[in-house]
Amino acid sequence: MAHGAIKKVVLAYSGGLDTSVILRWLQEEYGCEVVTFTADIGQGEELEPARAKAQAAGVKEIYIDDLCEEFVSDFVFPMFRANALYEGEYLLGTSIARPLIAKRLIEIAAETGADAIAHGATGKGNDQVRFELTAYALNPDIKIIAPWREWDLLSRDKLMAYAERHGIAVEMKRDGTKSPYSMDANLLHISYEGYELEDPWVEPSPEMWRWTVAPEQAPDHPTTIEIGFEHGDPVAIDGRRLSPAKLLAELNRIGGANGIGRTDIVENRYVGMKSRGCYETPGGTILLKAHRAIESLTLDREAAHLKDELMPRYASLVYNGYWFSPERQMLQAAIDETQKVVNGEVRLKLYKGNVIVVGRKSESNSLFDAAIATFEEDAGAYNQGDATGFIRLNALRLRVAARKRG
Amino acid sequence: MAHGAIKKVVLAYSGGLDTSVILRWLQEEYGCEVVTFTADIGQGEELEPARAKAQAAGVKEIYIDDLCEEFVSDFVFPMFRANALYEGEYLLGTSIARPLIAKRLIEIAAETGADAIAHGATGKGNDQVRFELTAYALNPDIKIIAPWREWDLLSRDKLMAYAERHGIAVEMKRDGTKSPYSMDANLLHISYEGYELEDPWVEPSPEMWRWTVAPEQAPDHPTTIEIGFEHGDPVAIDGRRLSPAKLLAELNRIGGANGIGRTDIVENRYVGMKSRGCYETPGGTILLKAHRAIESLTLDREAAHLKDELMPRYASLVYNGYWFSPERQMLQAAIDETQKVVNGEVRLKLYKGNVIVVGRKSESNSLFDAAIATFEEDAGAYNQGDATGFIRLNALRLRVAARKRG
């Protein structure tokens, strides 16, 4: 790509070391104007420092947006309607945020007349794919700069040297050290990769985790909550209605306090390698369990089974970055069609890492019919004799085959 | 069905009240000889009393078989290779035992010259289907008697009255009471249905659970174990090789002591109704988590994803009673093909209901390549520039469509 061809680029800018170096590098290498975009998606960091740093770097157009509610209502909740779980374990916390950020980058490019976007994801990971597939799907002519695939600052030392050379501040954590992990956070989760995790036989050190207490440190008595659902989305905790972002934040708080939501897995990246990741998803872990519980009461069996069969594919699409794709939209249409009846309440006991469903009810949509299900006499609600024909016809093909085998 | 047509029937006989009444009822109603079959599949009850009772009832051919090893090696382990989980929650403990019992009933019918089999499952549940589909698949001409679908002893009171009238002993539990739940147990699990569980909003009383302590009562310090796998099956705990049944029993013991494996769900029965079930599956819960962990390290991504997509269907087949069917065998062939490389060890921390994977390794089959996955410089193991083409071609169709939308 001829570097001179770019006039203005919108950079996904966190204010941290990496994207600060990228900001400077773009100005130098591409000689183009840089617009910065910093999103609040609940990562729990101050955003004003990013503004100050961007100003100091000579950026004229600085975007800082609070996307928390859009993130949860338009991305997280639709995904939870699908009970999405990548490879049986991962709640897709990072995956689901990338399309939103990339969508906003494209919008800002249109607003500012920029012809390119840039991001700080490496050439080894999934995030570059998620950013860029979204960008291309929304603006097929956008130019994309991924410095990590272009430059030679491929180690931390080289990056630090570049920063020092250009007077870019390297901030330390409050305790004066820098986390050795590669991390990503938003309202749904915080993730950890790298460092000691690169050996899948090694347990992460207890200090790594940030959002949850260890189950051992959680309270000795359970916390009980009730979550209310409407059309498959959670709308209330203990009868109190909350906006999507506030509800998820509250579940994070309660879950984190009870040691809920830690995951430690080896996963398969879209770019072809296996990698180790640790995740804290306290609210999401509670939500998945609760959503399945309210579905168990209100969803038709065959619709539920079909959802379960389609789920791994849906999860892969989100993981791989195909949120804005016809196939994801097609699956979403199927899923959303089923959620009209997913209304009711779930009662949960949270205790030292456990999420235990202890009750579920739905005034309007429960398909649980105690009169039929009872182990006592049912006064004719169900005719046991029907089972004979049911079994015999379901067995017919097996019997014919058995006769043929002789 | 003309009652007189049966000459000899093999009854699945537990020695409990229900099947003791059935034994007598068969003798009376069908006027035929009854052969009893009592299986030890790890339900944890003495079987000799069943022999004595059968003898007392005049049964001449009494079969009492220890099927524990066959149960685990030929049924439980193949199912766990599939990571089977019905409706996201249920480990299929009852489902997987029925085909084995029915297969043995058919074998005994052949050995004894019986023309029929009988079982004590009701006309409302899944077990009748599982027994009978298996029986018909293995002997298409077998006659099947399901007293619960025929007789009028449809309440507990009527059953007790019949027992009393015919001098059939009604045994109580050791504490002099009778469990109010409908239960089923084998080496994989124990299940509870009925009574207070018929209201899905009500939490089961703490006394119901029998195999596991409550998480609150579990030890305050974690237990760490290592499970060794060969070809997808567990073969050792902490380096000690165990037979399939012994290994599962040991996992049950450890899991139960740590409050692991309780499940409380509303599930969809094959006969069309929703029902509430509670399950304790301590060893199975550990095993599923461990098996997924060793697969995460050794299984190819696409094979793993395909397994995940096929799993719900496999689980439904087992749940519905189609173990001996061409479609289950077809799926099993696909699953087993993938398990050749599933070898290695998984380290787990068990703590108050939590099963936490803290390490996995595979000398011979790990596909985790630290040289490629590292966040540090990788000395050319991976060319980051490859990602550009990868993304651009994956995006091509999305870009063409976006251009057309204009």
Added chain:
Amino acid sequence: MAHGAIKKVVLAYSGGLDTSVILRWLQEEYGCEVVTFTADIGQGEELEPARAKAQAAGVKEIYIDDLCEEFVSDFVFPMFRANALYEGEYLLGTSIARPLIAKRLIEIAAETGADAIAHGATGKGNDQVRFELTAYALNPDIKIIAPWREWDLLSRDKLMAYAERHGIAVEMKRDGTKSPYSMDANLLHISYEGYELEDPWVEPSPEMWRWTVAPEQAPDHPTTIEIGFEHGDPVAIDGRRLSPAKLLAELNRIGGANGIGRTDIVENRYVGMKSRGCYETPGGTILLKAHRAIESLTLDREAAHLKDELMPRYASLVYNGYWFSPERQMLQAAIDETQKVVNGEVRLKLYKGNVIVVGRKSESNSLFDAAIATFEEDAGAYNQGDATGFIRLNALRLRVAARKRG
């Protein structure tokens, strides 16, 4: 079922021998009032004789409805959006008509205050299932009478004797004979079962077929037509807009004249047996080919592939009678989501049984980009170098595994 319990029953009445016998039998056996319902769904028979016969039998409420347009627009076309083909061959002509008839039976029951419906489908076939699943789904408390499962008139001779005994006219075909086949017809197809077809090694006699000429008898010159599609549905032939029913009728005419749409298969019935069926579906055969062709130009690859994977399940649902089910509606939502862009024209050559696509275009939605696809130089529309990275990352997991195998 206690016969006396029925007060009024709505009978699906064709006016033919079988349903005329049923009408009388219902009056006799159930002693209840019978309402007749005769639907015109394009079967190509006069309906007024049915009215006369019903009147003669003392029926007071007689419904004769033209459902052709509803049949095609609300049932046939949605199904064709899915490219539904049961077991790779069968276009579901009978299956798709049953839910409509049953829905109308239930509506008429509500209008007339009837508590039951009745139909003339046998206890061996799929149609009973399709009628009754629909009926129960729309009115869970409806009573259903299926005389073929109740009475003892199980052979043609007994039926004829009953007819004669009760003065029911047995009509012959125009040529004075009665077809030896069991047939069913509507706007989508005509089907044949029974008689010589009961031996799957025997070719049906040429006289059996009624809607199509044999390919050998078709014109020696091809007929070329253009079909216009909007949102996945055909709307015009050769530029002439037609209503759904008229369009399908016209395709039947053209296809039949060119020997198109004969199928001869062994299929698997839902009730568990294999059966032989022959079908003539001239218009539907053309439509499926044309719909796939317009989709090939306008549909995204991954959406198209997902449709193909879901299609067999959709087809089974229709075949088995689950039109009015949550799972069919769920799949339909996914399918319909994809059809917004399925707009354009397809040109076809019809010749002696062949349907040959010779052109497809879409002004508004074609995703075929000649600039990219060309074998000539493309002026940078596609960067061939991108393929290197695409292949290398797709190969990565295979290479890592190969290295491990050594």
Added chain:
Amino acid sequence: MAHGAIKKVVLAYSGGLDTSVILRWLQEEYGCEVVTFTADIGQGEELEPARAKAQAAGVKEIYIDDLCEEFVSDFVFPMFRANALYEGEYLLGTSIARPLIAKRLIEIAAETGADAIAHGATGKGNDQVRFELTAYALNPDIKIIAPWREWDLLSRDKLMAYAERHGIAVEMKRDGTKSPYSMDANLLHISYEGYELEDPWVEPSPEMWRWTVAPEQAPDHPTTIEIGFEHGDPVAIDGRRLSPAKLLAELNRIGGANGIGRTDIVENRYVGMKSRGCYETPGGTILLKAHRAIESLTLDREAAHLKDELMPRYASLVYNGYWFSPERQMLQAAIDETQKVVNGEVRLKLYKGNVIVVGRKSESNSLFDAAIATFEEDAGAYNQGDATGFIRLNALRLRVAARKRG
């Protein structure tokens, strides 16, 4: 890629213009030794001229192998067991040949001590992917040279100029012209792309087709044949046993003479674009129809349906080049498990483009039970009353839901 790094390369060499230019270009650009490999996979061309040309170009190691039998028995037939059809139309004739050629390239590289392979596929197509995925899967360290992605000879004119400059003969077809289409042929099919086909609204000119007569030119009387199957593979025509390659060749001859097997489609390439392709697959078209027919008689319903659902994915894997992948092997294991019982004969009528099944039988494995299927009285083979319970339990969930909706 540093050109100097290659010592010896194995080139997939046809002897035609493109690969002759590549041969010379490799010698010049890479300064390395070239080994040529020319495969006979039934493309119907003389191979000795390729030897002479390679010798003239100074090649010392020349491989010319007849792979016809291996191609059909180990690649084509396993694929036909799956009834594989890409996007509902394409029989995968080119796709299935590429893994075999690439496998042989890798074997020859090992035999000759070459460190690289080269092929003549362009950077826009699927074939590069198929060659290279196979190569990497079998030898993860192989180097791959794809001249079309490297050089600047991107138009036919430039290629011709290079050929002339280096004295490379440009051969014409027998009639002195050169086909304007891009073609590929093997025992399964011949394909056409490019030229007039780049407009999907234009019908291909009649002269394009080479293997089949037009239906209009085919004989006026049908040809009837019988194909015998064992374990899902065809083994005999009209009772005469033939080797796999000979059998397929014979079906090609008969099909071609009867105007069978032309396809004209727009397809989705793996690299992201839509392209137009025309194919002649006479034998394969007959074989697919015949295989489905023998399966219809011998295969269990649920196994058949599962095969149909998995088929599109299997076809995509083959199309995309993943023959030597764990996921294809996994699916193949499932498919092959079902084919043990697929034995018998199919009778077909071939007439002017039509393949009409007129009979199917299987002495040993037919699951068609005339006694059950008959429309006449069946003497108790099937109890019609069983259908009542079957329908009622299948309807139960729909009824409960309908009651809840009210």
